[in-house]
């Protein structure tokens with residue numbers, strides 16, 4: 001085999017990283033309820049979920065939580081558990097799967113805002129996390145430690 005040597009050895013081009021400035025997502029302190037919801041009941045439900053480690057999303061349109069798992073397989077099993085209920089209830093989350101965690105975000109698109117469907121499915125996540133043995137070393141409030 002003939003080995004070719006480059007006749008000119010060029011230094012690696014140094015690249016100045018471009019700074020992409022993005023708005024820092026701020027956590028909203030107030031939840032926006034969708035039209036037609038029982039706001040008093042929903043406030044109580046949301047309060048209980050916040051105590052379980054859920055946090056309001058940046059716009060206050062929904063809630064979010066990161067669930068931690070010991071293995072990728074458990075994380076994916078959790079996603080499937082949520083997906084099955086989502087399909088049956090016709091209400092779908094945004095989920096990001098990582099090796100040891102799943103970020104879940106619940107909001108309602110129409111009518112826009114937070115609804116009792118989000119509450120019901122967030123509770124379903126809690127149930128699934130119990131079955132899937134969420135990594136207890138990650139603590140209760142998983143939303144902050146990604």
Ligand SMILES: C[C@H](O)[C@H](O)[C@H]1CNC2=NC(N)=NC(=O)C2=N1
Nearest residue numbers: 090091092093107108109110111
């Ligand atoms: C027709 C269908 O049921 C609707 O488009 C559903 C689908 N899944 C949904 N999921 C979520 N999160 N919010 C909705 O408003 C919603 N609407």
